[in-house]
Amino acid sequence: MKGIFITFEGIEGCGKTTQAHLLAGYLEEQGYKVLKTREPGGTEISEAVREILLSNDFVKMHPHTEVLLYLASRAQHISDKIKPALEKGMIVISDRFSDSTFVYQCYVRGIDYQIVEEMNSFTTEGISPDITFVLDLEPEEGLRRAVSRNQKHSRKEDRMEKESLEFHQKVREGYLKMAERYPDRIHVISSNRDKTEVQEEIKGIVGRILSQRGFPG
Numbered sequence: 001m002k003g004i005f006i007t008f009e010g011i012e013g014c015g016k017t018t019q020a021h022l023l024a025g026y027l028e029e030q031g032y033k034v035l036k037t038r039e040p041g042g043t044e045i046s047e048a049v050r051e052i053l054l055s056n057d058f059v060k061m062h063p064h065t066e067v068l069l070y071l072a073s074r075a076q077h078i079s080d081k082i083k084p085a086l087e088k089g090m091i092v093i094s095d096r097f098s099d100s101t102f103v104y105q106c107y108v109r110g111i112d113y114q115i116v117e118e119m120n121s122f123t124t125e126g127i128s129p130d131i132t133f134v135l136d137l138e139p140e141e142g143l144r145r146a147v148s149r150n151q152k153h154s155r156k157e158d159r160m161e162k163e164s165l166e167f168h169q170k171v172r173e174g175y176l177k178m179a180e181r182y183p184d185r186i187h188v189i190s191s192n193r194d195k196t197e198v199q200e201e202i203k204g205i206v207g208r209i210l211s212q213r214g215f216p217g
């Protein structure tokens with residue numbers, strides 16, 4: 001692939017959407033062609049699947065149903081948006097991607113990692129991120145930020161945000177384990193500070209990797 005694929009990961013309220021937006025704006029200012037997207041979602045079909053996944057009407061969803069819906073949403077997202085943009089040489093920035101599935105569905109819900117990894121590579125046609133930022137934050141603070149953001153937008157907590165504190169602690173732990181497993185790709189960034197400081201660190205890492213790769217090539 002000619003492009004560069006960057007993903008943002010981490011617990012609820014850690015700042016993924018904020019930082020994905022800031023990075024996309026910065027790279028566009030630098031003259032790069034950027035596609036900013038999110039998961040679950042990013043296409044009409046995938047956004048419809050997102051509605052099901054995050055709906056509070058479906059609290060009894062079986063973990064297998066859940067993982068298959070996430071993958072279904074991703075399959076459409078890859079084929080309609082991510083793959084074509086990477087083939088065109090764009091920088092694709094996704095707010096969540098495969099690591100969310102490995103952490104939430106495998107590490108936290110306990111579904112077999114190897115099975116999910118195999119289904120995921122079928123889903124993504126082998127596409128994986130070049131750079132992943134895990135924004136690390138205590139779950140108490142993340143949930144506080146998420147709740148106040150939702151209040152600002154008159155939004156209710158979704159099915160995932162309503163999970164217990166222990167659930168979110170396990171999610172955080174799962175991300176740190178993924179980062180240990182893939183130290184070259186995953187950068188753990190402390191989000192427990194001002195968003196401009198977080199942004200500066202991210203910009204530094206992205207700038208370094210783009211120039212190492214001689215991007216655009």
Ligand SMILES: Nc1ncnc2c1ncn2[C@@H]1O[C@H](COP(=O)(O)OP(=O)(O)O)[C@@H](O)[C@H]1O
Nearest residue numbers: 012013014015016017018145146149193194195
């Ligand atoms: N570094 C930060 N310090 C304090 N608040 C932040 C920071 N980054 C983001 N926020 C705020 O926290 C809330 C959650 O951030 P958001 O980007 O929506 O998180 P996520 O997408 O990871 O759930 C938002 O209201 C956002 O403005």
Ligand SMILES: [Mg+2]
Nearest residue numbers: 016017018095
């Ligand atoms: Mg978000």
